[in-house]
Structure formats: C-alpha cells, structure tokens
Amino acid sequence: MSAVTAVPAAGNAAAIAHYAARLAFETDVSDVAADLAAGAPGLVVVDSRSLESWRQGHVRGAVHLPTAEIAARAAAVVPVGATVVTYCWGPGCNGATRAALEFARLGHPVKEMLGGFEYWAREGFPVETASGVERRPVDPLTAPATGAACAC
Template sequence: MPTLNAVIQTPAADSAAAQAHFQATLQFETDCADVHGALASGAPGFVLLDVRGPALFAQGHVPGALNLPHGKIVASRLADYPPQTLFVTYCAGPHCNGAARGALRLAQLGRPVKLMSGGITGWLDEGFALTQTASAGEVAKANG
C-alpha cells in the first residue's frame, strides 16, 4: 500500500461526480488553443475581450481581441451586441484576476461569458503570437 501523501489522502470523486464537475468547468472556461482555433476559423461565435488597461493592450494582445478594461464593462458599452452574444475574457495570466472580474461584470449584466484560462501567459506558452496597437494613446482615446 502506498504511503499516504497529499495527492491520495483525499480520495478522488466517483466518476459521476467527476463528470459533473468537469462538464461544469467547461461551461465557465475555455483555453487558449480552443480560442485560437475558433478565431482561425473566421467565425468564432464569440467576442474576445482583453480586460487589461489600454497601455498593456497596446503593447501586445491576442489578434482579434477588443480592449474593454473590466472596470469599464457596463451595459451601455455592450448595447451594440445582441443579448445572446458570448463574450470570452482574458487578462495577463493565471496570476491576474482581471479576466474573472470582467466575466463577473458580464454575468451581472446578464451576458453569456467564459474565461480564457491562461490569459496572455497561456497564449504565449502555446506558441501563439500577439499583435500590437499603433500607440497606447490611440487605445486610451478609444476607451474614453
């Protein structure tokens, strides 16, 4: 019998509970590779939001992402999108909770939302390129 350690000390959930848990996780999160593949298809079916500030967005962001800092996610900024529009949020990476803050704001506004786990860090780890905006000032003006 193996020595008790932190991994085996608490038994794994039964298969039904594990299935329910992991299915639920996929309702809230997606990953960088899936986002990349969907964007490459030309018809992703979602709006990708970089919820970091304009200066960081200008330095490098996922191609096709829109910059809407999590603190500026309000109903009026979403008015041009049909209510069923799925939004996917991301921020700097696993050390940042901006994507969760943005996702929470969207959910509070009754919008479908998922979080792209890994953020910029995950995107780069997958070997995907970032794109840059001409200047941080232009992005700041656009974000008013």
C-alpha cells in the same frame, strides 16, 4: 500513506458534474485561437486589461474593454447572444474572472480563457501591437515546439 489519496477522489457522479461545469465556465488559448482563425460566429474575445497593457500586445481579433468599463460599454461591443471570452494577463491574475463575472451579471454567456495573454503569447499565437502582428517562439513547456495542436 499517499499524499494524493489521503483525501479520496470524488465519486464518478460528482467528478462528472465538476469537470462538465469547469468546461462550461472555461476555455483555453488553443480553442480560442482555432475559433478566431476559423472565423467562428458568435464569439467576442475581450481583453480586460489596462490600455497600457493592451498597447503592449493583445490577442489579434480581441476587443479592448477594461473590467471597470464593462457595464457602461458592453452593449456597444458585444452583440446580443454572442458568447464572450475574457482574458487578462495570465494564470496569476484574476482579472479575467472579474470581467467574466461582470458579463454574467449583464446576462451574457461567458467563458474565461485559461492562461490569459501570457499563454496566448507563449504558445506562439498572433500578438498584435502598435508595430503590427508578431508571433513569438513557442515555449516547449506550454505547447509542442512544432506549433501543432497538442490534441488534448
């Protein structure tokens, strides 16, 4: 017996609904990096981590808005109608999910950036620190070592 097929795959209609819904709620670091590089309008990337974490390094072009401060500060940081992309440390942290929930409660369109800051840095995208902007080497387990897009 197959461990994979012991529970049958969902039917096509259910699978389409599920995967379409996931794409409505999530984005990845590569797509966010491409939009930031292109200056795509109507996008606000929000780092929901602590100030200490922000200072350690963050997505270049992101704004710092810890989850506990979203309700009080979102109106000053996010233009009306902008899509918010939240991130936190990485896949082992649900801080970006909590932040996305807060923005949704305030009526903002929102997506969570899968992989968080960890995968942003591991894929070699620009990291801003107090010392300036740096790019870390690409981790070949997360992206092509050439830095080219994975074309997925």
